[in-house]
Amino acid sequence: MTRRPVLLGAVGLLVIAVTALLTFFLEDLPFFGGGTEHTAEFTEAAGLRVDDEVRVAGLKVGTVTDVGLREGKVLVTFRVGGVELGDRSRAEIRIKTLLGQKYLALDSEGRDPLTDTIPVERTTSPYDVIEAFSGLSTTVSEIDADQLAESFRVLSETFRDSPEHVKQALEGLSALSKTISSRDEQLASLIKGANQISGALAERNKDFAALITDGNLLLAEIGHRRDAISKLLDGTRALSRQLSGLVADNNEQLRPALEQLERVTDVLRNNQDALDRGLALAGPYYRVLNNSLGNGQWVDTYLCGLVVDPGARRDCPTGGR
Incomplete structure (x- = not known):
């Protein structure tokens, strides 16, 4: 069979192109x-x-x-x-x-x-x-300028002879508006910060949703375990009553015992230095005693110097066999 490399190459490239497009x-x-x-x-x-x-x-x-x-x-x-x-x-x-x-x-x-x-x-x-802006423009265009001016004139005449506290209230409102206008940059910065916070919270929306879901699961499990928790609390309450009654019933016996225990504790605390010295001295003694009795059911020791030889040296070991 005659091979046609060019045709085979073209078919291969076409297959690769179709596969890439499908991908x-x-x-x-x-x-x-x-x-x-x-x-x-x-x-x-x-x-x-x-x-x-x-x-x-x-x-x-x-x-x-x-x-x-x-x-x-x-x-x-x-x-x-x-x-x-x-x-x-x-x-x-x-x-x-x-x-x-x-x-x-x-x-x-x-x-x-x-x-x-x-x-x-x-x-x-x-x-x-x-x-919204279209509605605003329509509303503004329908305002009667002459009637608005007349309204302001009547308002001015009405407040001309008003009491002092009304004037003070209006002055306070005017001062408040001036304060707000003078803090325009700070308010803009505050609003920008609030937008950044809301954006960060929006990005963490899935985390909040997962937290709420886990909280719901916890509450549901607590609801399922309500009877067991109620029984546990009832048992704890009953145990507390029993212990309170036990202490009340044995108060006369427990009080002298606790007082004696407190006196013994005071004695031990006052003689703590003597106890430390006694324990330090008892250590070598019990170590030698353990070496003597630790090889079996007998005493394994070496006694030196019972019979004195005038011509011999006195060279006895201090411990061991």
């Missing part, structure tokens, strides 16, 4: 991606992040995969599994914890499957800055 884009395939990918438009991200939960009816069905901008709007990409969204579905960014963590809540509506991006008309953010 990088395997999650985007419908059967391997772990769910269906959808997008939704929002007026603002409101703190939503990648890997935040996606819930339907309070149950987690997926995660947020991307948060970006498109044509002045926030485009949130998310992947869901085990649920089919309708073509009239709604999306809302909700607050998950008091520390500021968010999640994406979906409300499936419509008969046909969802194939397009959920438009901004069917999405809601927890706080819409644009809508």
Whole structure:
């Protein structure tokens, strides 16, 4: 068979390229991606992040995969599994914890499957800055400037002859406002520090959740052991009563014994130096006695000098055999 190296090399490179593409884009395939990918438009991200939960009816069905901008709007990409969204579905960014963590809540509506991006008309953010400023501008534009000036004039005439304590209260409010305005930088620094603290707490949200979960487990175990703990406390209380009764019943016998023990302790404490010297002297004696009696049921010793030889040297060992 004729070999074609060029053709074999091209086929090998094609197989490698297809394998690499499948490796990088395997999650985007419908059967391997772990769910269906959808997008939704929002007026603002409101703190939503990648890997935040996606819930339907309070149950987690997926995660947020991307948060970006498109044509002045926030485009949130998310992947869901085990649920089919309708073509009239709604999306809302909700607050998950008091520390500021968010999640994406979906409300499936419509008969046909969802194939397009959920438009901004069917999405809601927890706080819409644009809508708030629009409402503020509308409210300010509706204020009657002449009527406002007349109101201030009437207010000034009303407080002209007011009592002294009212003037003092107004002066106090004015001084307070001046103090707050003069501490603007300090207040801004305080708010910045509070934001940093809240951010750190938000990053530790999982640790707090685990701590609360462990605390719940501990409380549940204590609840299960309630009867045993109650019996233990009852037994301890009964033992305390028995000991109290025992001491009360034997008070006359225990008191003289304790007094005698205290006197013996005082005697020993006063003669502690003599006891130390006695123990120091008794050590060598008991060591020699142990050497004599430690070889068996007899006394193994050596006596020297019982019979004196005038012509012999007196050279006796001090111990041993």
